[in-house]
Amino acid sequence: MNTPEAPRHEETPWSLWEVFVRSSRGLSHVHAGSLHAPDAAMALRNARDLYTRRNEGVSIWVVPAEAISSSDPDSKGSFFESPQGKDYRHATYYTKSEGVKHL
Amino acid sequence: MSAPETPATDSKAEFAIDGHGDISVGVSGAGASGDGSASATRITPGNALRPEDIALEIRRGQVSPSQDAAELALRIGDDALILAQRLGHWISRAPELEEDVALGNIALDQLGHARSFLTYAGAAWGKSEDDLAYFRREPEFRSAHLFEQPNGDFAVTIARQFVVSYYQFELYRRLTESTDATIAAISAKAVKEVDYHRDHSAQWVLRLAGGTEESRARMIQGFHLVWPYVDELFEDDELTARLAASGAAVEPSSLRADFDRLTGEVLVEAGLEIPNVPQALGGGRRGKHSEFLGYILAEMQVLAREHPGASW
Numbered sequence: 001m002n003t004p005e006a007p008r009h010e011e012t013p014w015s016l017w018e019v020f021v022r023s024s025r026g027l028s029h030v031h032a033g034s035l036h037a038p039d040a041a042m043a044l045r046n047a048r049d050l051y052t053r054r055n056e057g058v059s060i061w062v063v064p065a066e067a068i069s070s071s072d073p074d075s076k077g078s079f080f081e082s083p084q085g086k087d088y089r090h091a092t093y094y095t096k097s098e099g100v101k102h103l
Numbered sequence: 104m105s106a107p108e109t110p111a112t113d114s115k116a117e118f119a120i121d122g123h124g125d126i127s128v129g130v131s132g133a134g135a136s137g138d139g140s141a142s143a144t145r146i147t148p149g150n151a152l153r154p155e156d157i158a159l160e161i162r163r164g165q166v167s168p169s170q171d172a173a174e175l176a177l178r179i180g181d182d183a184l185i186l187a188q189r190l191g192h193w194i195s196r197a198p199e200l201e202e203d204v205a206l207g208n209i210a211l212d213q214l215g216h217a218r219s220f221l222t223y224a225g226a227a228w229g230k231s232e233d234d235l236a237y238f239r240r241e242p243e244f245r246s247a248h249l250f251e252q253p254n255g256d257f258a259v260t261i262a263r264q265f266v267v268s269y270y271q272f273e274l275y276r277r278l279t280e281s282t283d284a285t286i287a288a289i290s291a292k293a294v295k296e297v298d299y300h301r302d303h304s305a306q307w308v309l310r311l312a313g314g315t316e317e318s319r320a321r322m323i324q325g326f327h328l329v330w331p332y333v334d335e336l337f338e339d340d341e342l343t344a345r346l347a348a349s350g351a352a353v354e355p356s357s358l359r360a361d362f363d364r365l366t367g368e369v370l371v372e373a374g375l376e377i378p379n380v381p382q383a384l385g386g387g388r389r390g391k392h393s394e395f396l397g398y399i400l401a402e403m404q405v406l407a408r409e410h411p412g413a414s415w
Binding site: 013014035036037038039041042045046049050053 | 199201204205302303306310
């Protein structure tokens with residue numbers, strides 16, 4: 001950071017984008033991967049080249065990676081496993097009432 | 104192409120190029136499971152016209168180009184082949200990995216078009232696409248000079264690609280109505296791919312011209328270097344006159360107005376002017392090439408000439 005010159009390319013890499021591809025009508029967009037691009041329009045084009053080259057999709061979303069807040073993989077236990085032992089959260093926990101036929 | 108009736112996707116060691124200009128890394132026959140579906144990147148050709156289909160039709164005697172149509176296919180195929188070789192040089196050298204892939208895809212699209220046109224052209228002389236690509240000498244190539252121009256920096260490559268793809272788009276768009284059914288079919292497939300090439304290069308022209316002082320200066324310089332080779336693309340001659348008269352093709356000069364209008368729109372948006380530069384002599388269609396083609400051919404042909412009959 002002691003250079004007075006304009007930032008070189010290596011110091012200002014393209015920003016990171018997350019790519020979501022919808023494989024066909026009626027399905028939801030699914031995360032396909034990430035890529036670098038200078039802006040959203042180029043991110044869409046790069047996504048097309050990287051993730052839909054074999055007819056994978058009918059629609060692409062790109063989202064700046066920094067716009068995504070994600071859960072912390074290290075706190076997986078407390079975050080996702082607390083429902084364990086709480087069987088009553090599942091329908092199968094309950095016994096079927098007599099006389100109810102099509103449950 | 105020497106194994107008749109064998110689908111090209113079978114177990115040959117190869118980089119197979121599919122209809123979408125895609126790479127599928129095949130597995131060598133020895134030791135590989137014979138079933139081509141073992142590869143996760145197996146080609147799904149769909150309904151797209153492939154060079155293998157054209158070769159099959161030629162062997163069955165279902166299609167055969169007129170001498171003039173073959174000459175035209177040779178010109179168009181050579182343009183695409185030489186450009187593909189030029190663009191392939193960018194792989195691993197582009198500004199970012201993503202751009203490696205974009206330019207690589209465009210190169211493969213061009214190679215796909217070249218394969219189809221050269222396969223078709225070769226039918227007139229009993230030659231395969233490989234014969235034409237690897238066993239012709241420099242004066243026998245019919246590509247225009249623009250296609251063999253050096254890559255330069257990224258902006259020069261973008262300038263060249265911008266001119267090429269707007270020219271090719273107009274050409275293929277008109278050739279979809281060719282009375283020659285094979286030329287029309289190859290063009291119908293190619294025009295969709297080239298439409299994307301237009302978009303890719305136009306996006307970059309806008310960004311480089313509107314970027315930093317440095318990128319803008321380089322974009323201007325790129326057009327300055329490329330523009331002397333534009334006129335050659337739109338030159339008519341006796342062959343194109345005969346083809347136009349028969350409805351098999353259009354005169355290249357008739358593409359110019361649309362080319363000027365559409366490229367002009369992008370240049371205006373980018374705040375660029377058409378460079379005021381004298382036009383180069385041209386002559387590629389007559390086999391007179393610049394000093395650059397020989398080096399491309401040497402690199403492209405060395406393996407095939409060193410090991411005649413090798414398949415890959």
